[in-house]
Amino acid sequence: MSGPRVAAVAVGASAGALESLSVILPELPEDYPLPVLVVVHLPPDRKSLMASLLRERCRIAVKEAEDKERIVGGMVYLAPPDYHLMVEEDRRLSLSSEEPVRYSRPSIDVLFETAAEAYGPGLVGIVLSGANSDGARGLRAICDAGGVGLVQSPDQALASAMPHAALLACPEAAAMSLGEIAKHLLGIVGPS
Amino acid sequence: MxxxxxxxxxxxxxxxxxxxxxxxxxxxxxxxxxxxxxxxxxxxxxxxxxxxxxxxxxxxxxxxxxxxxxTVQVSEFFRDPDYFRAIREHVVPYLRTYPSLKIWVAGCSAGEEVYSLAILLREEGLEDRTMIYGTDINPEALRRAEAGVYEMDRIPLFTENHRRSGGKSSLSDYYTAAYGGAVFDKSLRRRAVFSDHSLAADEVFAEVQLVSCRNVLIYFDRELQDRAVGLFKDSLSRKGFLGIGGKESLHFSLHAEAFEEFVRDERIYQKRGDR
Structure with a gap:
């Protein structure tokens, strides 16, 4: 495969998140070489079940992101409820309790914009099912930095508003089924 | 590059x-x-x-x-009610054993947490023996803290937080409505001092039994986090308590060894007796 080497994957999902993530993430092997950074809109309850639900279904390790943690491959990092998740230049994670961005904390845009800055062309950004427009600006930033944008096909998403908004902001992003997205994620790291 | x-x-x-x-x-x-x-x-x-x-x-x-x-100024009265409940149920019994108490709220923003602690201490009968230091680098935030006036539309949330924290009184006992705001009782800051202090540049200023510094460290890089936690360590008396944000930890800190987990889920640590 041509193009710059991919160093990380960033995913944003809202309404229908668990359903979409439960199709994609279990496809990734335990030794998947890339880190997968995930923002899901959740109620601001501090004890979220999302990490444990996904952990049960995945071979790749899943954890809630910790502040100033070094990002490593083979790990899915979930933004904790009520905190923004950001990527630092030195590729550590930061959490922030700044104001919600367009009503969301964590905000997909905030993750995508900071990850685009840290990884440039080495980033794949994915917008999944959701009933708002978070992630659209962020996906634009990822594509502007030379990264790749993927969007769950709106007609297959439980909630299509977020994929629609992402494709509108970022027409060069590819609309795909969840299965195709999983296949793409396996393809970019080459045969194992 | x-x-x-x-x-x-x-x-x-x-x-x-x-x-x-x-x-x-x-x-x-x-x-x-x-x-x-x-x-x-x-x-x-x-x-x-x-x-x-x-x-x-x-x-x-x-x-x-x-x-x-x-500076990020996002706070609430009794933000994360379970934290305040843990302070009330687990830390207060220790604090009672001191004849006089000092508490440091580092990065106090507009004072929400200082007033919350003042109310909690009054409810627990510890107010008269306590001094609370609220510090921040933003003079405008300190002025607002000093004034103790908050938007009326935030009061329902504050009231609910207070109730969920195990509050023994009604939050409405502590404020009066005026000019579209909730003006908190001046007597709550009789035992509070708000002052300018930078975790990046200043030194320890008092010996305290409890430091509460929540959702401040996440805005610092690791070196500055180490500096700040070092100040807390040096400021705390033997067996003193440190409370940090719900998603912060001392896990990666240079000073991790100086503390032990006290209420793990609420990120309340106790300074070891031998440090």
Missing amino acids: LDSTEDIEFRLLLEAILRKYHYDFRGYSTASLKRRLRQARERFGCRSFSTLQDRVLHDPTVFPDLLSYL
């Missing part, structure tokens, strides 16, 4: 702010700080960080406004 022009300008702007106004933001987490400075750049109608730097250096009215972008 070469720094981008914007990165160079960003670092120079922080340097300019340090030299001109003696505020040191160089150890802050870059991703969040840069985001907020970009918002400020937009707000001041500046094309670049260099243009903003020019404004900040030559127009003294700009910096106070800019400071509100540089």
